[in-house]
Amino acid sequence: MSERPKVLVTGASGLLGGTMMEHLAGENVVGTTRNTETEIAQRLGLKQLNTENLEDTLRFINDNLPEKIFHFSGMSKPREVENSPETSRIANVDSTQNLLAAIKNARKLHPDYDPVVIVVGSVEQFGDPKNENTIINEKTERNPVNAYGKQKEEMSKEFLRLAKEYDIRGYVMIQGQSTGVSPSGEISQKEGFLIPSIARQIAQLELSGARKGVIETGDISHKRDIVDINDAIKAYIALSKTTPAIGEYLVCSGRSIRLLDILNFMIEMSTIEITHQLDISRGFGKAVDRSYTPNKIVKATGWRPETPPQKSSADVLDFQRRELKKDRVR
DSSP: OOOOEEEEESSTTTTHHHHHHHHHTTTSEEEESOOOHHHHHHHTTTTTTOTTTTHHHHHHHHHHOOEEEEEESSSOOOHHHHOOOOOOOOEEEEIHHHHHHHHHHHTTTTOOOEEEEEEEGGGGGTTTSSTTTTTEOOTTBBOOSSHHHHHHHHHHHHHHHHHHHHHHHHEEEEOEEEEOBBTTTTTTTTTTTTHHHHHHHHHHHHHTTTTTEEEEEEEOOOOOEEEEHHHHHHHHHHHHHOSSSSEEEEEEEEEEEHHHHHHHHHHHHHHSSEEEEEEEGGGGGGOOOEOOOHHHHHHHHHHOOOOOHHHHHHHHHHHHHHHHHHHHHH
């Protein structure tokens, strides 16, 4: 019988999961995904697991008994959640409950089984602060303004309730807006998120051979906290090792920056002349600045964010350039 994995990473074909797999390379870890036929699944040697299916999850946990579980599987694009609320609720809420139920079930045969379980929340659980000068922390009043934030808030409350009821070391990492590229340089965000979408537009204009081009966006004058994906992964790993009091922990850089400044930085990096135009049809002046503090996780683990958002954005732009060149070759 092969050795049981010490670490389970679900959703391991995504940005968070794939980057975690690279950071844990060489350790006794198994990554899972729903579709094992993708290029990234093949490269990382991922196993098939659908945590939305309770029976599959019960069987997988009982057979493997991982000591640490990083649960990254789910739907992370707000628009997808808005369009498919019932489907996304199963992915974002029910799947976490299935994991806890599987641990409880495994204890029938293995009463000493005591894993650490870390799931992903979102700063969208807080929504917009009533006062723009508010520095948001884990105790800040929740005001989710979209379906994704509401689902993540529901997930967090129910997950922590069940973790306490089942006596499981469970943690919700309230994830800030993350971007960047994995250590191998082969994993980054897909389009549908602002920074990779802007980066891809710039890379497409450069590859077209044009001397100049135009990028249109909605209002991006507001501030957001951007944390590098590798810094975020180090926070997850640090929490899994220190295992402080169960609860929610904000993972963020602690420094907000105007999204317009990120755009201008990437434009400056471009090899051609690019002009930014505002598309007022996408809404203007509605977004509120948001600022967060990582003080709780810093105090609990000693983790500190290190990578500036300019570096993360530059990495994403270079990634998109490489991807477009690969697509052209294919």
